[in-house]
Amino acid sequence: MSVSTLVTAERDAEAGTLHQRILNDIEGKIVSGEWPVGHRIPFEVDLAREYGCSRMTVNKVLTQLARAGLIERVKKSGSFVSQPHTQSAVLEISDIRKEVESLKLPYAFNASRVVRRKAQGADRLLLDVSVGTPILDITCVHLAGGRPFCLEQRLINLDGVEGADRADFTKVAPGQWLLSQVPWSSAEHRIHAASADADTAEQLGIDKGTACLVVERRTWSAGNAVTQVRLTYPGDRHALVATFTPSS
Amino acid sequence: MSVSTLVTAERDAEAGTLHQRILNDIEGKIVSGEWPVGHRIPFEVDLAREYGCSRMTVNKVLTQLARAGLIERVKKSGSFVSQPHTQSAVLEISDIRKEVESLKLPYAFNASRVVRRKAQGADRLLLDVSVGTPILDITCVHLAGGRPFCLEQRLINLDGVEGADRADFTKVAPGQWLLSQVPWSSAEHRIHAASADADTAEQLGIDKGTACLVVERRTWSAGNAVTQVRLTYPGDRHALVATFTPSS
DNA sequence: TCCTAAAAGATGTATAGACATAATAGGGCC
DNA sequence: GGCCCTATTATGTCTATACATCTTTTAGGA
Numbered sequence: 202m203s204v205s206t207l208v209t210a211e212r213d214a215e216a217g218t219l220h221q222r223i224l225n226d227i228e229g230k231i232v233s234g235e236w237p238v239g240h241r242i243p244f245e246v247d248l249a250r251e252y253g254c255s256r257m258t259v260n261k262v263l264t265q266l267a268r269a270g271l272i273e274r275v276k277k278s279g280s281f282v283s284q285p286h287t288q289s290a291v292l293e294i295s296d297i298r299k300e301v302e303s304l305k306l307p308y309a310f311n312a313s314r315v316v317r318r319k320a321q322g323a324d325r326l327l328l329d330v331s332v333g334t335p336i337l338d339i340t341c342v343h344l345a346g347g348r349p350f351c352l353e354q355r356l357i358n359l360d361g362v363e364g365a366d367r368a369d370f371t372k373v374a375p376g377q378w379l380l381s382q383v384p385w386s387s388a389e390h391r392i393h394a395a396s397a398d399a400d401t402a403e404q405l406g407i408d409k410g411t412a413c414l415v416v417e418r419r420t421w422s423a424g425n426a427v428t429q430v431r432l433t434y435p436g437d438r439h440a441l442v443a444t445f446t447p448s449s
Numbered sequence: 450m451s452v453s454t455l456v457t458a459e460r461d462a463e464a465g466t467l468h469q470r471i472l473n474d475i476e477g478k479i480v481s482g483e484w485p486v487g488h489r490i491p492f493e494v495d496l497a498r499e500y501g502c503s504r505m506t507v508n509k510v511l512t513q514l515a516r517a518g519l520i521e522r523v524k525k526s527g528s529f530v531s532q533p534h535t536q537s538a539v540l541e542i543s544d545i546r547k548e549v550e551s552l553k554l555p556y557a558f559n560a561s562r563v564v565r566r567k568a569q570g571a572d573r574l575l576l577d578v579s580v581g582t583p584i585l586d587i588t589c590v591h592l593a594g595g596r597p598f599c600l601e602q603r604l605i606n607l608d609g610v611e612g613a614d615r616a617d618f619t620k621v622a623p624g625q626w627l628l629s630q631v632p633w634s635s636a637e638h639r640i641h642a643a644s645a646d647a648d649t650a651e652q653l654g655i656d657k658g659t660a661c662l663v664v665e666r667r668t669w670s671a672g673n674a675v676t677q678v679r680l681t682y683p684g685d686r687h688a689l690v691a692t693f694t695p696s697s
Numbered sequence: 698t699c700c701t702a703a704a705a706g707a708t709g710t711a712t713a714g715a716c717a718t719a720a721t722a723g724g725g726c727c
Numbered sequence: 728g729g730c731c732c733t734a735t736t737a738t739g740t741c742t743a744t745a746c747a748t749c750t751t752t753t754a755g756g757a
Contacts, residue, residue, distance in 0.1 A: 218740065233671045234632035244707070255742045260708080261509075271633070277707045277750040285628070288542040288666075290638050292691050295536070380533070384482035385519070390538050393688035394642035394662040412660035414642040418536075423481045440641035443540050466710065492737065503712045508738080524738050525720040702755080709748070718739070727730085 223252050223262045231271055231282050241279045242272065290443035294390070294416070296377055297353070297432075301345040312341040312370045316359070328356040329419065329426040335359040337366065339375050342404055349405040352433040361425045379420075379428055386422040392441065397433075405435040414439055471500055471510045479519055479530050489527045490520065538691035542638070542664070544625055545601070545680075549593040560589040560618045564607070576604040577667065577674040583607040585614065587623050590652055597653040600681040609673045627668075627676055634670040640689065645681075653683045662687055 227248075230236045243251070248259045263280055266272045273283040301308040319334040328336060341353040355375055357365050368378055395415050402409040414434040420427045475496075478484045491499070496507045511528055514520045521531040549556040567582040576584060589601040603623055605613050616626055643663050650657040662682040668675040 220740070232633040237632055238629075246707090255744095257743085258741060260710095261741095264709090274708065275750085276709080276748070277705090277752095279707065285633060288544075288628070288636065290540045290542060290636060292538045292540045292638075293536075294538060380536070384485060385480040385533060387694045388536065388538060388692070390540075390691040390693075391688050392640060392662070392691070393685050394660040394682070395685045396660045410658065412642040412644045414640070414662075434642070437641050437643045440639050443638040443640070444636070445638075446635045468710070494737085503714095504738095505713080506711060508740095509711095512739090522738065523720085524718070525736060527737065698757105700755105700757090702753100704751105704753075706751085707749085710746085712745080713743095715742080716740085718737100720736090720738105722733100722735080724733085725731090727728105 219252065219254055219258060220262060223248070223254075223259065224265065227262065227266065228271065236282050238282050238284045240282045242282065244279055288445070290445040292390070292441060292443040294418070294441075296380070297343045297351055298374065298377060301343065301350055304345060306346040309344040309347075310341055310374050311344075312339055312375065314339045314370060316366060326354060326356050326417075326429050326431060328358060328429045329421075330358050330360070335366075339370065340404075341370075341374060343374070349407075349435065351435075351439070352401060352404050353430060354433075355428060355430040357428045358426050361422070361427050376430065383420070383422050383427050386420045386427060388418055388420045391417040395433075397435070401433055405433065407435045411436050414441070416441070467500070467502055467506060468510060471496070471502075471507065472513065475510065475514065476519065484530050486530050486532045488530045490530065492527055536693070538693040540638070540689060540691040542666075542689075544628070545591045545599055546622065546625060549591065549598055552593060554594040557592040557595075558589055558622050559592075560587055560623065562587045562618060564614065574602060574604050574665075574677050574679060576606060576677045577669075578606050578608070583614075587618065588652075589618075589622060591622070597655075597683065599683075599687075600649060600652050601678060602681075603676060603678040605676045606674050609670070609675050624678065631668070631670050631675050634668045634675060636666055636668045639665040643681075645683070649681055653681065655683045659684050662689070664689070 227242065236242060242248075245256050245259045245263065248263075249256045252259070263272065263274065267274050267280070270283060270285070272280045274280045297310075298308050315338045317336055317338060319328065319330050319332050319336050321332050328334075330336070337357040337359055339353070339355040339357070341355065342349055343351040343353060353374075353376065357375070357379070359366050362379065362382060364382070365379075368375075370378065393415050395413055397405065397407055397409055397411045397413050399409050401413070402411065405413075407413075413436065416432040416434075417430070418432075419429045475490065484490060490496075493504050493507045493511065496511075497504045500507070511520065511522065515522050515528070518531065518533070520528050522528045543551075545558075546556050563586045565584055565586060567576065567578050567580050567584050569580050576582075578584070585605040585607055587601070587603040587605070589603065590597055591599040591601060601622075601624065605623070605627070607614050610627065610630060612630070613627075616623075618626065641663050643661055645653065645655055645657055645659045645661050647657050649661070650659065653661075661684065664680040664682075665678070666680075667677045
């Protein structure tokens, strides 16, 4: 099962380091219900004595568990098992090429591009840049085994991404290219269902009105809009999978 | 912007603790691109000297950054800015009641229930338990402002959840009740689009064939299947939002 | 009695030092 | 030249200690 990259798991470790042993032990007591929600776990000094180690070691473990959201720490009172307040899950949005290849189908794509400037008012997609900013507008159909797999409509902020206007998107898909160019970024995803309109249906080779899964992603790097993309997956042929493990 | 609960942010802190200051500083250099992917960041001892602190403090910061996936640490060689290998995002799947209330609409629901035993072969939903296990089968329509908002089809493992057979699901929706009963759990979500069949369309008061967003969630606690639920949201009226911030 | 001040009890943060571990670089030997 | 052994170097883990901080409880005084 895929696990969040934000936290290291290694739940197997029956031995491993002392740190891991304590962590697994405590996590086990929480997820098994032995220590129910609201239960006050032993004080740091007591845990330190129990495991025969210093308080610092226990402290680091508890800090990690607190960061992972399994416990809440209150000064003077102690540490308490917290309620999983919100059902959150980690969605792994992999590269479309990888997605297709994991289905053991040959991958291909064809892209068309237009350079224009950000216009006033409504747009097909709304990139969060000021009016007049040069924008690269890309439409790309990803193919799996020769059949349309996904329609990608993308805007790239040419002021924000070095070399995007000269990039060759016949060999490398824009999404993949951007991933290697833009350092680190934050992103917002919006996932919904929509019926295919005439244009979309034609490009994906499906009937008009077919239910499609639409993923829209807006990406920023260092506060600047980088790109916005809408991925339309035809029908119920495709599903996103997200997993959640309390792990820490 | 909603942020992962797995990691604490506090990026504001221009002062704060020394730990936070160092963390923000280094993270800033990475996300801004000043330290590009693959760049070797200064050694712990050098950073310690630079910030005028001990190596342990720097070590804890770097450990945190490594856990968050921003850097990779290699013994002898040093620490390197890592490539955001996979576009992952944190999906906050909130309680349906909260979802509705955040739209400032009055919330209501009506549920019907059947107790039966796990049968062999295909089922509408497939709960991962052995044949013969008692199962609670619930169908629930969630209403927002009197209109159908979401159709919930749920199976609960009665052997795995204490008191579910006696629970009163007229006041508290099953999802909410389970969240408070089951200690900690792992979950797998499957998100796809589907056209409403006749039955679904009728219960949601929409036309047959309308595109729907379907979220299926399977939940385990301590290795045992707890529940499986399918949430069907009508049309393009509803969207899931997921965010990703490198933060740490 | 009630308000305030001090003490106690828990976590939070930081330090300096020690030893472990892993990978690399260099040197000596065949 | 090729190979192994060792020294070096950087991270990994842990300890013992110190002081800060926050909150509750207790004690004292008007």
